[in-house]
Amino acid sequence: MINITLPDGSVRQYQEGVTSFEIAQSISEGLARNVLAAKVNDTVWDINRPINEDAAVQLLTWNDDLGKNTFWHSSAHLLAEALEELYPGIKFGIGPPIENGFYYDVDLGDRQFSQDDFAAVEKKMLELARNKSEFTRREVSKAEATDFFTEKGDEYKLDLIKDLADGTITFYTQGNFVDLCRGPHLPNTSFIKAAKLMNVAGAYWRGDEKRKQLTRIYGITFPKQKELTEYLERLEEAKKRDHRKLGKELELFTFSEKVGMGLPLWLPKGTLLRERLEQFLRKAQTRAGYQPVVTPHIASKELYVTSGHYEKYGADSFQPIKTPNEGEEFFLKPMNCPHHCEIYKTRPRSYKELPVRLAEFGTVYRYEQSGELHGLTRVRGFTQDDAHIFCRPDQVKEEFTKVIDLVLYVFKALGFNDYTAQISLRDPENKQKYIGADEAWEKAEAAIIEAAQEKELRTVTELGEAAFYGPKLDFMVKDALGRKWQLGTIQVDYNLPERFQLEYIGADNQKHRPVMLHRAPFGSLERFVAVLIEHCGGNFPIWLSPDQFAILPISEKYQEYAQQVKESLEQEDIRGYIDSRDEKIGRKIRDAEVSKVPYMLIVGEKEQENNAISVRKHGEGDLGSISVGEFIGMFKSKIAELLNN
RNA sequence: GCCUCCAUAGCUCAGCUGGUAGAGCAACUGACUUGUAAUCAGUAGGUCGUUGGUUCGAUUCCGACUGGGGGCUCCA
Numbered sequence: 001m002i003n004i005t006l007p008d009g010s011v012r013q014y015q016e017g018v019t020s021f022e023i024a025q026s027i028s029e030g031l032a033r034n035v036l037a038a039k040v041n042d043t044v045w046d047i048n049r050p051i052n053e054d055a056a057v058q059l060l061t062w063n064d065d066l067g068k069n070t071f072w073h074s075s076a077h078l079l080a081e082a083l084e085e086l087y088p089g090i091k092f093g094i095g096p097p098i099e100n101g102f103y104y105d106v107d108l109g110d111r112q113f114s115q116d117d118f119a120a121v122e123k124k125m126l127e128l129a130r131n132k133s134e135f136t137r138r139e140v141s142k143a144e145a146t147d148f149f150t151e152k153g154d155e156y157k158l159d160l161i162k163d164l165a166d167g168t169i170t171f172y173t174q175g176n177f178v179d180l181c182r183g184p185h186l187p188n189t190s191f192i193k194a195a196k197l198m199n200v201a202g203a204y205w206r207g208d209e210k211r212k213q214l215t216r217i218y219g220i221t222f223p224k225q226k227e228l229t230e231y232l233e234r235l236e237e238a239k240k241r242d243h244r245k246l247g248k249e250l251e252l253f254t255f256s257e258k259v260g261m262g263l264p265l266w267l268p269k270g271t272l273l274r275e276r277l278e279q280f281l282r283k284a285q286t287r288a289g290y291q292p293v294v295t296p297h298i299a300s301k302e303l304y305v306t307s308g309h310y311e312k313y314g315a316d317s318f319q320p321i322k323t324p325n326e327g328e329e330f331f332l333k334p335m336n337c338p339h340h341c342e343i344y345k346t347r348p349r350s351y352k353e354l355p356v357r358l359a360e361f362g363t364v365y366r367y368e369q370s371g372e373l374h375g376l377t378r379v380r381g382f383t384q385d386d387a388h389i390f391c392r393p394d395q396v397k398e399e400f401t402k403v404i405d406l407v408l409y410v411f412k413a414l415g416f417n418d419y420t421a422q423i424s425l426r427d428p429e430n431k432q433k434y435i436g437a438d439e440a441w442e443k444a445e446a447a448i449i450e451a452a453q454e455k456e457l458r459t460v461t462e463l464g465e466a467a468f469y470g471p472k473l474d475f476m477v478k479d480a481l482g483r484k485w486q487l488g489t490i491q492v493d494y495n496l497p498e499r500f501q502l503e504y505i506g507a508d509n510q511k512h513r514p515v516m517l518h519r520a521p522f523g524s525l526e527r528f529v530a531v532l533i534e535h536c537g538g539n540f541p542i543w544l545s546p547d548q549f550a551i552l553p554i555s556e557k558y559q560e561y562a563q564q565v566k567e568s569l570e571q572e573d574i575r576g577y578i579d580s581r582d583e584k585i586g587r588k589i590r591d592a593e594v595s596k597v598p599y600m601l602i603v604g605e606k607e608q609e610n611n612a613i614s615v616r617k618h619g620e621g622d623l624g625s626i627s628v629g630e631f632i633g634m635f636k637s638k639i640a641e642l643l644n645n
Numbered sequence: 646g647c648c649u650c651c652a653u654a655g656c657u658c659a660g661c662u663g664g665u666a667g668a669g670c671a672a673c674u675g676a677c678u679u680g681u682a683a684u685c686a687g688u689a690g691g692u693c694g695u696u697g698g699u700u701c702g703a704u705u706c707c708g709a710c711u712g713g714g715g716g717c718u719c720c721a
Binding site: 103113114115198199200201202203204207208209213214215216218244248249255257261307308309312313316334335337364366368369370371372373374378467469518552554555556557582583584585586587588589590591592593594600602604605606614616621622 | 646647648649650656677678679680681682683684694711712713714715716717718719720721
């Protein structure tokens with residue numbers, strides 16, 4: 001008998017060689033029907049694999065990420081089997097599960113594969129799934145594995161096998177399809193009841209652009225048809241929130257072929273939104289002791305030679321601007337920090353005045369690869385809500401904590417509740433890759449971790465993800481389509497103070513080198529606005545909404561009264577417009593609803609007589625008639641509620 | 646930058662296998678003077694992204710370019 005420890009801590013005894021499936025059966029029929037894989041100690045296993053010694057076992061179902069992984073991994077094999085049947089002789093790369101589904105990289109030879117072929121493949125997958133083919137695991141020797149794929153002529157699998165150690169290689173077979181695979185897999189294919197191919201794209205073999213490009217086929221599968229339907233509905237919903245679509249509909253921003261790709265043009269409404277965000281952060285930064293500065297859009301090449309960016313990025317940047325004078329070269333500013341270093345250096349600094357916090361909404365230009373551009377989230381010209389904090393080494397932790405506070409304040413005011421903080425530390429194996437003293441790094445890394453803990457952030461720690469000049473903490477959020485974006489960032493920098501020879505005079509009357517922190521709560525205004533649009537589906541918090549009200553006169557007889565109302569509101573800094581078109585009220589309401597104006601103020605005979613307005617809230621409907629003064633009071637207290645948290 | 650798909654009126658889209666384009670909305674004009682999600686009628690608007698080629702003839706077929714979508718690579 002062996003002891004099996006379950007996740008609730010209970011221990012059960014089973015015969016040696018018991019499978020996870022049998023364990024599930026012994027617990028409940030329902031569980032046995034739903035179990036997809038099992039975590040045995042720390043490895044995920046097939047549920048029909050015998051367990052021969054004491055172990056901790058966690059049964060995994062569709063509700064576990066690891067269960068889903070197994071489901072989708074097996075689905076990738078099913079996709080491969082279907083493709084092989086339909087297109088004999090094709091070769092296979094890798095086919096892993098991903099966050100939403102799975103993909104398989106295949107070499108289709110000269111064959112074309114497009115969306116038109118999806119239906120046939122989906123049909124074949126479901127047909128094969130119904131065969132209830134078992135996934136059988138088999139350990140093979142390296143020689144056998146090599147022989148198998150040599151005969152099959154699949155150089156990609158051979159390339160993979162080359163890097164595997166003999167004795168650790170396993171094959172999985174379902175139906176007629178044999179694949180090199182570590183597993184685990186579902187017991188059989190019949191669990192897969194719904195399948196949909198999502199996308200085809202090119203992907204280099206092993207992510208190396210010098211190697212052959214394979215066809216990557218993305219798909220997703222579910223244990224129930226209904227779940228697929230729901231998933232597709234969610235995707236439709238997400239598409240409606242796409243910031244590129246809403247940005248156009250709400251007239252926030254646009255792009256012009258003539259201006260150039262990746263260079264957004266902010267329309268009046270988008271500009272209002274942006275300026276309100278800036279004002280909001282400016283205020284918060286003033287409270288937090290930042291000093292605004294302004295620096296030009298171009299700078300002499302020498303600045304970037306000093307900062308080291310020229311050497312590292314010069315060739316991949318927008319190329320220099322030349323003047324009529326021989327040898328003079330200027331670069332479009334790709335970042336604000338070198339300028340801020342020069343501001344710091346403008347006079348000697350005492351330890352007493354540190355930290356110095358210099359803030360700038362600085363517009364920068366970076367030559368991003370054309371294929372990487374995407375709406376407002378990835379552009380070639382953007383404005384960072386940048387600031388650089390120059391402080392003493394002993395102030396790093398406190399400053400870090402203060403920045404986290406600021407970022408959390410911003411997130412909270414804007415309703416971002418779903419974010420994670422990624423802490424990027426250096427690779428402990430490769431310390432020589434990084435600039436700065438070992439001791440300083442250790443201190444800074446500890447400071448970041450402690451600060452994050454104290455603020456109770458949900459964090460993931462990535463070793464080796466630090467920049468060469470210092471560790472960092474990034475706030476990540478997801479957009480409507482589930483893509484992750486980095487918003488706020490806080491980075492420690494040991495490099496620039498060194499390169500710019502920054503100094504302060506310490507209490508000991510000696511020169512010391514300050515530590516520099518880069519930080520940007522929004523990251524860039526462009527990206528932040530994009531994520532915000534998707535986050536709220538275009539229904540901005542009222543303090544940010546470009547038009548905060550729309551006055552809708554019943555007929556043109558009330559135009560004059562509408563104008564009076566508008567002026568009263570504008571005096572209180574509430575912004576909006578009068579819809580004075582010659583249209584029926586129903587039409588005006590509809591158009592205002594579609595354009596997502598938070599408040600519609602209807603004025604007609606009754607309102608004019610009573611010196612009132614009828615308030616209709618976007619998405620909610622008629623709130624009844626109140627005086628303009630009452631409306632102003634309500635409006636202002638709503639904003640205060642959102643901002644003073 | 647690479648692979649792949651796409652490009653028709655301001656917007657959303659139709660246009661079968663090649664014979665120089667159509668709808669709805671928006672715009673403009675007129676009528677209606679309106680009470681909580683689209684009043685009616687009329688007018689105007691396109692060298693079918695650009696550019697080569699095939700053809701008697703190209704929005705339609707082929708190539709290149711530009712821009713966009715999806716992905717790969719990269720990201721101070």
